[in-house]
Amino acid sequence: MSITYLEAIREAQAHALRDDPRVFIYGQDVGAFGGAFKATKNLQKEFPGRVLDSPISEDAMIGLAVGTAIEGMRPIIEMQFADFSTVAFNQIVNQASTLFWRTNVPCPITVRLPFGGTSGSGPFHSQCLEAIYAHYPGLVVLTPATVEDAYSMLLSAVAIDDPVIFCEHKFLYYHLKAEKLPSEALPIGKARIAREGRDLTIVTYSAMVHEALAAADELATEGWQVEVVDLRSIKPLDTDTVVASVARTGRLLCVGEAWPWGGVTAEVIARVSAESYGLLDAPPQRLNAKDTPVPYHPNLWAAHRPTARSVAAAARKLIRF
Amino acid sequence: MSITYLEAIREAQAHALRDDPRVFIYGQDVGAFGGAFKATKNLQKEFPGRVLDSPISEDAMIGLAVGTAIEGMRPIIEMQFADFSTVAFNQIVNQASTLFWRTNVPCPITVRLPFGGTSGSGPFHSQCLEAIYAHYPGLVVLTPATVEDAYSMLLSAVAIDDPVIFCEHKFLYYHLKAEKLPSEALPIGKARIAREGRDLTIVTYSAMVHEALAAADELATEGWQVEVVDLRSIKPLDTDTVVASVARTGRLLCVGEAWPWGGVTAEVIARVSAESYGLLDAPPQRLNAKDTPVPYHPNLWAAHRPTARSVAAAARKLIRF
Amino acid sequence: MLQTVSGSHAVGETQLAAYRFMLRARLLDDKFAALYRAGKIHGGVFLGRGQEALSAAIGVSLNKSDVFAPLIRDAAGRLAFGEPIIDAVRTYLGSALGPMRGRDGNVHRGRPLEGYLPMISHLGAMVSVVNGVLFARRMKGITGIVGVACLGEGATSTGAFHESLNQAAVEKLPLVLVVANNQFAYSTPTTSQFACADLANKATGYGVESHSLDGTDFSDCVETVGSAVARARAGHGPQLVIATLLRLCGHGEHDDAGYIAPELKNSALGRDCLKGAEEFLLKHKLADAAQLAVWRSEAIREIEEAVAQAQREPAPDPYEEKWSALSSEHLNELRTEA
Amino acid sequence: MLQTVSGSHAVGETQLAAYRFMLRARLLDDKFAALYRAGKIHGGVFLGRGQEALSAAIGVSLNKSDVFAPLIRDAAGRLAFGEPIIDAVRTYLGSALGPMRGRDGNVHRGRPLEGYLPMISHLGAMVSVVNGVLFARRMKGITGIVGVACLGEGATSTGAFHESLNQAAVEKLPLVLVVANNQFAYSTPTTSQFACADLANKATGYGVESHSLDGTDFSDCVETVGSAVARARAGHGPQLVIATLLRLCGHGEHDDAGYIAPELKNSALGRDCLKGAEEFLLKHKLADAAQLAVWRSEAIREIEEAVAQAQREPAPDPYEEKWSALSSEHLNELRTEA
């Protein structure tokens, strides 16, 4: 058997629906159709009355989820694309994220955001919004990079008593495969050493983990051992694991697919600089997408986001600093 | 004569309306009433047909502004509070900010966001959203800290051919006064040395400039000379001025009123760490608001945001590092 | 908590209850206004003067097991739904013992687990939350309940109003959406807010039932709101209630409402529903003047006691405050900075 | 650019023009579908099959000085509004010479300065932009113009639809909002989208005029859209047009539309408007079969030429690309990283 990242997401939802009667799924076309990406395929049939189509009303979708959470339910909301969550922005950042703090009533909702660039998807079906949500207090923001994490972290997301922004990368949906689903997982909030090395630490997350790993392969042929840290969760962010890695390597490159101003790479560098300043043998660097919308044409797209090649180039430069 | 920060904003709008027939103002209660904060007081009378009340439809307000910009107008949109711009989020970040890049047609709209905390305003009338907007490509984000800048930067905002998020701090509205309006100003994108010093650089913006200056006063009595850099514009961000200051002082503290994850302070530290690593004699530090919504009660509010006192404490610690 | 009076009670009883909540709300609002002028309140004060009949009518038509999402002018409905006066006072004064613990204030209060939803400021945003509570209860097999969301006419211009009313209609939820058309949204008159002849015309466009009422007319409020709530409860889906009235105060206490023309204030719309309610009770011999006076002084005493108590209570202490927004404590990032 | 035919032309002429745009749109869509299957197109392909009569009717009722914000199923209207075939082809193929220069693709194309607005994906978001263009023109004293925004019935559930239609009504803008109710929003049937008996019922709730038409009926499309546009042009404010029809293809070419029941496809709703248009022309002797065949082969040749040309054209070059999103070049931050 072999299972894709997308299937893992479907399986995690099936698992959650099976195990917990409080779980339900609400989103556009998630019912009989099984979702735009088929992440809820057959779930409506398997769990009648618990997988429901919504109107094209992202604001009301999140509002409804919050109401059900107040009643003790654990809704999973599928945004058709992360980009459309901008329409639900107010309900996410002002209603869901503040509920517990204001009222002491938990708000266990999971918002699934199919996000990130794929070839030919263009400016409105490719966005990386993790930093936007992480800036707000009261939200947990998860960015699984592997099939195993897609599965186990989605199960964790549903179990968490707070609103979780679950960023599932569309680029990984079909191509990433695993032999089987995991029965154990790192806890939420723990980063993972995706590859060990001693010459440089690349800190990254989601699809960029695979670009970083490919870059590490390339650099290995040149004799460099690159350590790759997969953050897994960007809020909370596992500073300890990052700092420990930097302590070993002395060099830090942060890679993100999001836009360059602010975001995960800035946050990681700010933390490392503040906490482990003396450990660095070279200035910490970062590599992000370019500061424009995500282009449609594959040529432009490939140049807009970091790739194994540009990651390797940046890493090489930093190693030689 | 003495003029407040708020009056400067009114005057800048009057000036823009007077000088440029393409300028108009659209927003809730901006007409006969003169706006919730009176930032458009008497403007409707002075400029008939060019200062218009909108329905409570933030999304459509920005959409309309973009349409008028396509036709060559230069709208100023007043959000009643920055917090309500979350409802217009999609139109700001997906429509306005992408227009030029997609079509080569400029989108010269100015979105005025009365923002930031004031005592008793609570979680939904106090937010600092500058980092959210700065993360998106295609937007200019301005954060004037003085009466003079409120005036001249708003004039610049209207003149800029791109969408400008103009963050005007409500805390400064009434209390900050100047003798007269400036006839000259630093260009947009240039930071300002608000106070010179040699022992530590505090980089900050908007209302926090005044907390930093007060902290600098306090530290001066202890014999420390603190330099305060007022960013003025957070996108573009004047890295050069910051780096030059850090080169002089060797120590960097970034202060922001926004939430701690990501944001201006992380961006500044990431840039400084990458570009002027060798110049730092101590790890760069930052001070932000706490990672919760902005509290209502003054006791909580005063502890939530950085103040002269907490800035001074952080600066003291860093100087002694 | 005070007992709420359900629509099934005898008519006189409902009106009497509604009146007493109106009276208490008016006096409570007056007290908040006085505290505001005395500089004792942090931030704004928002009153429901002139809207008490409508608001109380909502409260008395609900049961404890119903859902209520009031807005800024609903002191009367809140009391009628069961909110103790002390909750309101504590929230306005920021007491650490209030339901919002000083974290949020003034009209931003509620107790979600009791079906009493605390508003966020963003207009229209609470309606879909009410939908969610109703939706969850239906999933759990709970029937016979109703959820009321209150809005001003200005809030009908929000996308949130539209999405949530449509959502309720599609799901056929027992939502009663009450729109208080008080002629102004802050300073903005209805002509700058919408162009339909009557807001009730919106109902067919959503496939929901509508009810119109005169918000200055006490018994119309009680009856029409009562029957809208009863229709929703009986399974007829969302009900849109449009009340016509005038706000008899500023948008907040900082606002002198100079934009409201005197003619409008002096028109039928400007009638004080509280006076109307008193006339109703007297006319129908449900109470006499002496009784009204007793109720009034009782209410004043209650309010003064609550204020005195809340003023003695501790303000929130930033050192005691758990500075975290997550319920999952292990996921909070509490690294200290600088 | 092709000349658009205004509503004032003789009836037969308008229908003839509309038909030819429909035909060209259908054939262009077919070509895009073929290119998609051949793997020559990046990303999705979205067709207007079955909706050409409605879309062409819009295009032919507009003048060059009008405003048009089409959506994903409006190839016909775009052509009729004056879009050269090569613009469509270049955008789908990502040519550097197309109006979007490979930055955006497929249906996301337009030329704002020509009143032809390029859609963003977020449904409903274009309507208020049309309002803005109309608003600005009114400020400049330009009259007699109209702006059309197209939506599917699914998009009526968005807050943006509501805010913008209300905004147009308040400002009494010459907006024609055309809703193509093709029974599905992706896979979602109308029963999960709205609960009103008829979308046209929404009009009174906004205070706008409404028009209903059978989107499978060629002449109904031309006439009803024409008169809605004429009403707006004459100053009667926003017009809501509700067209009933069926999408005769998948949501995109990746979708087999298995969720559309065969009975529905075989019902009157499933009639092909292009066939209907041909029957109309033949019946009214506006053209004969030979003429139709000529037009078809002419259109095919034009399309093939455009495709061949665009395929020869340079793809966008990332090294030539100015990686900046601001028009104010001096404000761009182009610091190189790492």
Ligand SMILES: Cc1ncc(C[n+]2csc(CCOP(=O)(O)OP(=O)(O)O)c2C)c(N)n1
């Ligand atoms: C989305 C949003 N935009 C703007 C505001 C600012 N605001 C608060 S109350 C108000 C007027 C509301 O008018 P209406 O809905 O008629 O209620 P009323 O105050 O008349 O009871 C406005 C504009 C807000 N709270 N939410």
Ligand SMILES: Cc1ncc(C[n+]2csc(CCOP(=O)(O)OP(=O)(O)O)c2C)c(N)n1
């Ligand atoms: C705000 C928003 N939410 C979701 C989507 C994803 N989406 C694209 S098309 C579509 C269905 C649209 O249906 P309808 O409006 O009926 O138009 P049709 O495709 O039938 O022509 C959806 C849900 C979107 N584009 N925008």
Ligand SMILES: [Mg+2]
């Ligand atoms: Mg009102």
Ligand SMILES: [Mg+2]
């Ligand atoms: Mg449709």
